[in-house]
Amino acid sequence: MLNIFSRSKQTSDSPDGRRRLWMDVGDLGDLVNPAGPHEQWQDHGLGLLRTIMHQNGLMTDVASTRAVTSWRDLRKQIKGYDMMFMNIRSYTFPVARRAAQIFKEINPTGKVITGGMHATVALDELEAIPEIDHIVQGPGELIINDIARDPDAFPRVILGTGTRSMADWPMIDRTLWPKPASRHLAKTFHWPLEPECGWGPAPVATLLTSRVCPWKCVFCNESSYIQTMGRRPVEMVIEELNFLDTHYGPLGSVVIHDSMFFQNPSWLEEWIEKYPRQAHQTWSYWAAGRSDTVRQWPDLFETLLKETNWGTISIGFESGSDRILRMLNKECTEEDNYFAIDLINRIGDELEAQGRKPPIIWANIMLGIPGETPEDAFKTMRMVKSMHRVMPSISFYAPYPGSALGYQLIAEGKSKMSKENYHRYPDDEKLQGIDYQFYRELLAGKYDDEVNKGLDPLSRRKAGDFSAALIKA
Numbered sequence: 001m002l003n004i005f006s007r008s009k010q011t012s013d014s015p016d017g018r019r020r021l022w023m024d025v026g027d028l029g030d031l032v033n034p035a036g037p038h039e040q041w042q043d044h045g046l047g048l049l050r051t052i053m054h055q056n057g058l059m060t061d062v063a064s065t066r067a068v069t070s071w072r073d074l075r076k077q078i079k080g081y082d083m084m085f086m087n088i089r090s091y092t093f094p095v096a097r098r099a100a101q102i103f104k105e106i107n108p109t110g111k112v113i114t115g116g117m118h119a120t121v122a123l124d125e126l127e128a129i130p131e132i133d134h135i136v137q138g139p140g141e142l143i144i145n146d147i148a149r150d151p152d153a154f155p156r157v158i159l160g161t162g163t164r165s166m167a168d169w170p171m172i173d174r175t176l177w178p179k180p181a182s183r184h185l186a187k188t189f190h191w192p193l194e195p196e197c198g199w200g201p202a203p204v205a206t207l208l209t210s211r212v213c214p215w216k217c218v219f220c221n222e223s224s225y226i227q228t229m230g231r232r233p234v235e236m237v238i239e240e241l242n243f244l245d246t247h248y249g250p251l252g253s254v255v256i257h258d259s260m261f262f263q264n265p266s267w268l269e270e271w272i273e274k275y276p277r278q279a280h281q282t283w284s285y286w287a288a289g290r291s292d293t294v295r296q297w298p299d300l301f302e303t304l305l306k307e308t309n310w311g312t313i314s315i316g317f318e319s320g321s322d323r324i325l326r327m328l329n330k331e332c333t334e335e336d337n338y339f340a341i342d343l344i345n346r347i348g349d350e351l352e353a354q355g356r357k358p359p360i361i362w363a364n365i366m367l368g369i370p371g372e373t374p375e376d377a378f379k380t381m382r383m384v385k386s387m388h389r390v391m392p393s394i395s396f397y398a399p400y401p402g403s404a405l406g407y408q409l410i411a412e413g414k415s416k417m418s419k420e421n422y423h424r425y426p427d428d429e430k431l432q433g434i435d436y437q438f439y440r441e442l443l444a445g446k447y448d449d450e451v452n453k454g455l456d457p458l459s460r461r462k463a464g465d466f467s468a469a470l471i472k473a
Ligand code: B12
Pocket: 026, 038, 039, 040, 041, 042, 043, 044, 045, 046, 048, 049, 085, 086, 087, 088, 089, 090, 091, 113, 114, 115, 116, 117, 118, 121, 136, 138, 139, 140, 141, 143, 144, 160, 162, 208, 211, 212, 220, 221, 222, 257, 258, 259, 395, 400, 401, 402, 423, 471, 472, 473
């Protein structure tokens, strides 16, 4: 039995005697009494880089802003370090900035070394923080050891380097991830595995098989920060799952965090061949696809659902209107979306008739997109209602830096997101000029008569109140 509350390995073990700290960043208290299930997921960037450092004798401690409920509590944990490392995404930027300031106050000669998505897409915001000594843009796996050994040898802003393939990544040592910080949470967390969030039974293993998506939707910043790299070989993925099952399991289900799992057919064919045979169990998993490729490779998709237990299918439908899909450069059409929905509905019915668990759609939907008319939004809600087994994940469009549309709206002064508040609450207003009240009413079912037009009786009967499906974005 693992001792959840034991401290992680001390930096005094580092041969050079320098004390290094990794700061996991997220909202205060999310590892004490989380605001929601997704807030508890572990950070693969931190896990990977810490693993690489430890394998090279650069020992670190870990602290987490999620594991404390006040800044005062954090202060107590960061005294006496020579360096602090952080992986900063846009939505963790305000917390990371505060952590950097506190670290420097307590350790004036210590170095704050940062990297992550926000360093790449909003460099100016990091540069404006005097407490940050180094900013690494892009991937960090081939530079982290050098900068941790001798940060002074590097300029303030550095271009990171990554491996050509995910085959070159070590298996993450998950015991280097922060622990749940309350007895209550520890009971359901299954550290160093992760808790369930409604997608499959606990304990959950999250992992990545691919990185970066080749499409260029204008609201997304995938292509702007890391170059496409080789996918992790199927056998390494299965080996890791079996390892986790043996050492920390029994594993309940898997979350494949890839931005785009359903790409690269030859990899997927190998997955179909090997996962059901070589894994200790064909654990059900969550993974993402696109409706146009489902339409392009329907047989491959159906086989994946039926033979590999792809139980929760995340699809970025985004909108039910061609006009909006074109504006978003989604390269998927209304017809593609309905093709994928009908296919999943049909496969679900078939599996259910055989007494098997039908797959569920995790439907990513955006509302409040600039230029969207009420009719576009009705079409979107109509599309959501036509999914027979669905967990809708609806968000108000958020103009993130790094995405083409985000940069444009920020430059035009229309973004209401700020470096103080990249995202806080699901119904936060993200843009000027959007009638959010209309969208709140739409989600509450006020326009159900419009939405239900043309829907089959089963879909029409579905409850019209989607307010609870609105997520942080
Ligand atoms: C998995 C994931 C999630 C998971 C888990 C998040 C987590 N705890 O890690 C979940 C589902 C919860 C999630 C949610 C969200 N996510 Co998310 N997510 C991802 C995803 C797909 C993978 C992240 C990952 O693990 N990457 C792999 C690791 C290895 O890469 P990495 O962390 O970037 O680290 C590398 C480098 O950045 C660098 N590096 C990092 N830190 C440091 C530090 C130093 C010192 C150095 C030298 C280098 C370095 O080196 C690392 C190795 O190369 C990314 C997309 C992507 N391609 O990364 C989006 C992404 C990070 N998410 C994003 C967003 C917007 C969100 C949400 C706000 C919105 C939403 N509707 O989904 C929510 C909010 C979450 C919350 N807590 O409230 C955006 C962030 C945009 C931005 N500008 O920051 C991304 C980039 C997706 C996108 N293209 O829009 N997400």
